[in-house]
Amino acid sequence: MSGAGLIWSQPVSRADRLSDFLWRRPRVLLFLLLAPPLLWLGVIYVGSLFALLLQSFFSIDEFSGLIKYELTLKTYGELFRPANFDIILRTVTMAAVVTLASAVLAFPIAYYAARFARGRWKALFYLGVMLPLWSSYLVKVYAWKLILAKEGIVNWGLDAVGLTFLLDSILAIPVIGGNSLSVSYIGTFLVFVYVWSPFMILPVQAALERVPGNLLEASGDLGASSRQTFRHVIFPLALPGIVAGSIFTFSLTLGDYIIPQIIGSSRLFIGQAVYAHQGTAGNIPLAAAFAVVPILIMVLYLWAAKRQGAFDAL
Amino acid sequence: MTAAVSFQQVSRHFGAVKAVDQVDLTIAEGEFFAMLGPSGSGKTTCLRLIAGFDQPTAGHIEIFGETAEGVPPNRRSVNTVFQDYALFPHMSVLDNVAYGLMVKGEAKAPRREKAADALRMVKLADYGGRRPSQLSGGQRQRVALARALVNRPRVLLLDEPLGALDLKLREQMQDELKDLQRELGITFVFVTHDQGEALSMADRVAVFNEGKVIQVGPPAEIYARPRTRFVADFVGSSNLLPPALTKTLGGPSRWASLRPEAIRMGETGITGRVLSTRYLGAATRVSLDVGGTRLAALSAAGEIPPRPGDSIGLSWDADALHFMADE
Numbered sequence: 215m216s217g218a219g220l221i222w223s224q225p226v227s228r229a230d231r232l233s234d235f236l237w238r239r240p241r242v243l244l245f246l247l248l249a250p251p252l253l254w255l256g257v258i259y260v261g262s263l264f265a266l267l268l269q270s271f272f273s274i275d276e277f278s279g280l281i282k283y284e285l286t287l288k289t290y291g292e293l294f295r296p297a298n299f300d301i302i303l304r305t306v307t308m309a310a311v312v313t314l315a316s317a318v319l320a321f322p323i324a325y326y327a328a329r330f331a332r333g334r335w336k337a338l339f340y341l342g343v344m345l346p347l348w349s350s351y352l353v354k355v356y357a358w359k360l361i362l363a364k365e366g367i368v369n370w371g372l373d374a375v376g377l378t379f380l381l382d383s384i385l386a387i388p389v390i391g392g393n394s395l396s397v398s399y400i401g402t403f404l405v406f407v408y409v410w411s412p413f414m415i416l417p418v419q420a421a422l423e424r425v426p427g428n429l430l431e432a433s434g435d436l437g438a439s440s441r442q443t444f445r446h447v448i449f450p451l452a453l454p455g456i457v458a459g460s461i462f463t464f465s466l467t468l469g470d471y472i473i474p475q476i477i478g479s480s481r482l483f484i485g486q487a488v489y490a491h492q493g494t495a496g497n498i499p500l501a502a503a504f505a506v507v508p509i510l511i512m513v514l515y516l517w518a519a520k521r522q523g524a525f526d527a528l
Numbered sequence: 529m530t531a532a533v534s535f536q537q538v539s540r541h542f543g544a545v546k547a548v549d550q551v552d553l554t555i556a557e558g559e560f561f562a563m564l565g566p567s568g569s570g571k572t573t574c575l576r577l578i579a580g581f582d583q584p585t586a587g588h589i590e591i592f593g594e595t596a597e598g599v600p601p602n603r604r605s606v607n608t609v610f611q612d613y614a615l616f617p618h619m620s621v622l623d624n625v626a627y628g629l630m631v632k633g634e635a636k637a638p639r640r641e642k643a644a645d646a647l648r649m650v651k652l653a654d655y656g657g658r659r660p661s662q663l664s665g666g667q668r669q670r671v672a673l674a675r676a677l678v679n680r681p682r683v684l685l686l687d688e689p690l691g692a693l694d695l696k697l698r699e700q701m702q703d704e705l706k707d708l709q710r711e712l713g714i715t716f717v718f719v720t721h722d723q724g725e726a727l728s729m730a731d732r733v734a735v736f737n738e739g740k741v742i743q744v745g746p747p748a749e750i751y752a753r754p755r756t757r758f759v760a761d762f763v764g765s766s767n768l769l770p771p772a773l774t775k776t777l778g779g780p781s782r783w784a785s786l787r788p789e790a791i792r793m794g795e796t797g798i799t800g801r802v803l804s805t806r807y808l809g810a811a812t813r814v815s816l817d818v819g820g821t822r823l824a825a826l827s828a829a830g831e832i833p834p835r836p837g838d839s840i841g842l843s844w845d846a847d848a849l850h851f852m853a854d855e
Binding site for chain 1: 581601607610614615627
């Protein structure tokens, strides 16, 4: 009598056979799992990025307004014309300030959530951070316009407590000030920080969560004050999270074209420039060149962060 | 002489949980002191009270005669070797060891030199440039030790430092720790749940249970003269004789302990029936039944052990039977 079927259960269905086959050839399974996302990333994602990059090396014919399909650096040269370079400087400065403010604002919140919040409070933390992300971005931005407008709640509140002069003196500051918060750079900055701060809080919280509590005890045990522990242990270990968060806040600010259009002075940011050039102006090469700027800045930023040892704790 | 550490009626309660309950302890300077107990017995909490990570809810702690309550860990000349080492993952081994000196403001050159010396002391001279993640468990353990000792603490606290190591490495580290302690003359306070470790390394042992200290004494005394059934049970593989049995043997009606190696097996004495035998290498452990009580005896390697089912005579010296506090 043959023993088959007594010791091993036999594959019955086609699904069983397939499952056996994939078990014997794990690489086939891996290939099947990875093929769709790799196709997506490779062809659609990187491919379109490459197409964009290529566009930026073309130029536009001044007279006909048609694209000349010859490789040239002329379009990049145009970025350095004062009007365009101002846009880049303005956007990068805004992105840097927004990132810095988000990090400063996010750290205590993330630290509390990672070290102290438990159970219900932790759930409340996640809810509080994520809730704003669930509502429409446009609605939020327009809501902020109302909040910051001259007739808005900020002015009203300050008026009620007699602090209007404070706001007026802030708005009187040249460049960043303006007629009201909603048409000043300060307003743009406030809304950027509001909209992007969850993207800073969550990675920082995740990084801090991974710092074992006994490292902090060990630091104190070895004679470090709280400040020294923060400087030498907590901050370096949270740095990858801060860098991860700043990648979000920085690049999102660099690319955004809606917030500065609705709230702020009418001066352009990179995103608005891209929007304008690819649309009404029909200058796709210049739009592409503008779009390459944030990519380049992010590459430089990550390279600098790596050199500074930001990822050593990973 | 001032005690290195002294606990006076110290309690640490977490709500209704009495982690440490009215503990009195005196640890002498230069002593290798072990705190032994099962998990949750309060030994680690006591260690954390000495380190300053935790504050007592009642009682008084002195370290070298100075009040410890309200003094943060960084102001105590006490250093800790953590159970899972707690090495800083973003620093090199050398920077880990130099950390204590760095935060005290010592200049770079001398602190690196001292750290290198400390690494040499734990036989890791060539490992300064590595990351903790590139070391084995035993090596990390040594780095943690060097990192604590480089600060020349008055008291070194060790929280189950050998728990994560395999048996062979553990035995080797036990010897090295003991040598190091003798060499440096620093007070070591060692927390462990391994009675073998406590007995073999410590000058004195405190046995903890349920937040209280049950017995303090030199290892030999703890082993030979356990104060309660708990100590006898936890510390050794001692036989426990219930009051009923000790009474029939002509003693007082109290629990007694009797070490397996003190039992002589032969023709005379009380009768026991052999239940089973277990070969241990250096000896054979014989399981016996004496009037319903199970006893263990040891048969040395040269002797022929009795076989299961045999009835044999058991005897021991009168002073081998140690009567305990429990009735």
